[in-house]
Amino acid sequence: MPLASASSPRRRSFYVIRKSAIQGKGAFATRFIPAGTRVAEYTGEIISAEEAGERYDDAAMSRHHTFLFELDDGRCIDAGPKGSGDAKFINHSCEPNCEAIGEDDRVFIDALTDLEAGDELLYDYRYVIEGPIDAETKALYACRCGAKTCRGSILAPTKPKKPNKKKASRAKAKTKTKAKASTKTKAKKKTKEKAATRR
Numbered sequence: 001m002p003l004a005s006a007s008s009p010r011r012r013s014f015y016v017i018r019k020s021a022i023q024g025k026g027a028f029a030t031r032f033i034p035a036g037t038r039v040a041e042y043t044g045e046i047i048s049a050e051e052a053g054e055r056y057d058d059a060a061m062s063r064h065h066t067f068l069f070e071l072d073d074g075r076c077i078d079a080g081p082k083g084s085g086d087a088k089f090i091n092h093s094c095e096p097n098c099e100a101i102g103e104d105d106r107v108f109i110d111a112l113t114d115l116e117a118g119d120e121l122l123y124d125y126r127y128v129i130e131g132p133i134d135a136e137t138k139a140l141y142a143c144r145c146g147a148k149t150c151r152g153s154i155l156a157p158t159k160p161k162k163p164n165k166k167k168a169s170r171a172k173a174k175t176k177t178k179a180k181a182s183t184k185t186k187a188k189k190k191t192k193e194k195a196a197t198r199r
């Protein structure tokens, strides 16, 4: 499988990887970064959705931990393999200072706000999973970002459900696939407006 192109040395100099108070390792700004700057590219091996499911089985984990980023066509960038870029170390926050932008087979991380040297780079993972979110699932995806508005989860916020019989039965059918499902981060699509303002 091909490796997505690596980020340039210039981009890498925006941040360093070190231990994070949120979880494991994180990426920290090495200098002032103005809002709108493209700080990183999420690079790794591009694999099919099926292969992603084989490599990572969320249901078998005691705490969720993957390096997958989902592309628009369902394929994923897996930053787990050796040789992948270090943007995989950027942690999640419910009050992010960065955002992920998808452009075809590539995913970039752009600064949403001005960043000071030493700030941890953070974007909102908004993971989507199938099936109901029970207590076990909540624990698996618990968020430790520490933001005032932390929603307590690295999952995407859920919309309130309407009491609809048809919808309820569809949701049940989907849970059958949960055991083999792997969660991937999804980027925002590049829009013309973004292309004009973020380069």
Ligand SMILES: C[S@@+](CC[C@H](N)C(=O)[O-])C[C@H]1O[C@@H](n2cnc3c(N)ncnc32)[C@H](O)[C@@H]1O
Pocket (backbone or CB within 6 Å): 020, 022, 023, 024, 025, 026, 063, 064, 065, 066, 067, 068, 088, 089, 090, 091, 092, 093, 142, 143, 144, 145, 154
């Ligand atoms: C792509 S890795 C990010 C790098 C990770 N800190 C490491 O050292 O490998 C994604 C994983 O980091 C953890 N993570 C990231 N942000 C988190 C947060 N706000 N709260 C809890 N865990 C988080 C979760 O385990 C998630 O599956």
Ligand SMILES: [Zn+2]
Pocket (backbone or CB within 6 Å): 093, 094, 095, 143, 144, 145, 146, 147, 149, 150, 151, 152, 153
């Ligand atoms: Zn949070």
